[in-house]
Amino acid sequence: MASRIIEFFGYAPQDRSEAARQARDGRLCPFMGAICQKTLNDGEVSGACTLKPANGPAVICCPIRLYASQHQILRDVAEVAFDGGVDLYPGAQAREAAVRPGRSRIAVFGKAWGGELRLPNRSGVGGYYVDWVLAKLTEAGSLEEFVAIEVQSIDTTGNYRAEREAYLRSEDYAGSSTAGFNWENVSKRILPQLIYKGNVLQRERLCRKGLFFVSPTPVYQRIDQRLGQGLLEYHLQTGSISFMWYNVGEPAPEGQLRELRREGTFTTSVVQVANAFTSPTNLPDANVYERAIHNAL
Incomplete structure (x- = not known):
């Protein structure tokens, strides 16, 4: 089931505030005041705190x-x-x-x-x-x-890498992902x-x-x-x-x-x-x- 990121390094992915920008640029988790500990398969910092399926409620996917x-x-x-x-x-x-x-x-x-x-x-x-x-x-x-x-929390399946990279560039994302939950x-x-x-x-x-x-x-x-x-x-x-x-x-x-x-x-x-x-x-x-x-x- 496809999902979208609704919290990215703590903030809404569309948030253009200085606080959100600093969190994304520094790969910071605002809940711990340190580098985000959630990583992708290749070791890159994920930044995804919460995903929302297309037909379902939001799901926190990071225990932090x-x-x-x-x-x-x-x-x-x-x-x-x-x-x-x-x-x-x-x-x-x-x-x-x-x-x-x-x-x-x-x-x-x-x-x-x-x-x-x-x-x-x-x-x-x-x-x-x-x-x-x-x-x-x-x-x-x-x-x-x-x-x-x-x-x-719950582990994710599939892939939201393209969505993540768009948000790191402070861009909107109109595509789809294969991200789901295990x-x-x-x-x-x-x-x-x-x-x-x-x-x-x-x-x-x-x-x-x-x-x-x-x-x-x-x-x-x-x-x-x-x-x-x-x-x-x-x-x-x-x-x-x-x-x-x-x-x-x-x-x-x-x-x-x-x-x-x-x-x-x-x-x-x-x-x-x-x-x-x-x-x-x-x-x-x-x-x-x-x-x-x-x-x-």
């Missing part, structure tokens, strides 16, 4: 886009997991931070903020690593509890990882609110569709998985970035997700292979 407003998603998760007012600090700095009345002190561990946690390898496999850990500390600075966060990764990669990591975290004594999964809205919708839309809702607890989904807001004036909107939260359990993922009730109609062969012949 979800870190807008100085990692607002981390504050959102912390407020849900730890009941309200929170103050976030990079890693070990949290132990020395002053505790404000009525606020919870949260240590953040993750790439570029607090540092990633060092976990032991398991036979050379690190598949239980998570993107972020938020650790709630007591007033004395000891670990009270923690939650884990996975952040995923929705098969929902079943092949995303859900198996969530189930595995959810089981790992269920064995953690102080992970009392489970795993949070942050994604673009269309990714969550595909997960919901894949699992059969019959998951039971749970309270936050050990072994829970909480889905939080986001989308870009309305087009912004030139020189400004679109808002990132949180559109929903749903908490279930890792057992529910695992059972739904392998459930024999969530199957296609009988004889689909037979009909496909007849059609091909």
Whole structure:
């Protein structure tokens, strides 16, 4: 399915403002304040944050886009997991931070903020690593509890190189691209990882609110569709998985970035997700292979 780029180095591709021009010329990601980390197959910086299919909603295709407003998603998760007012600090700095009345002190561990946690390898496999850990500390600075966060967008398929090159030249683009989305990764990669990591975290004594999964809205919708839309809702607890989904807001004036909107939260359990993922009730109609062969012949 053909798609068009609607956010390019953070801004609308047609944005001719100085801020947008500097981002394109410098290949800068305005959400991280650094060089864009998304690359094409040949290593060239991509710059595409969000694509919009010809017949469908916009889809954030770079996970860094979800870190807008100085990692607002981390504050959102912390407020849900730890009941309200929170103050976030990079890693070990949290132990020395002053505790404000009525606020919870949260240590953040993750790439570029607090540092990633060092976990032991398991036979050379690190598949239980998570993107972020938020650790709630007591007033004395000891670990009270923690939650884990996975952040995923969706991989693209096809090609939008000609469109990208036109926007780099500050030109409009009237052609078409073959860019689409690798929705098969929902079943092949995303859900198996969530189930595995959810089981790992269920064995953690102080992970009392489970795993949070942050994604673009269309990714969550595909997960919901894949699992059969019959998951039971749970309270936050050990072994829970909480889905939080986001989308870009309305087009912004030139020189400004679109808002990132949180559109929903749903908490279930890792057992529910695992059972739904392998459930024999969530199957296609009988004889689909037979009909496909007849059609091909």
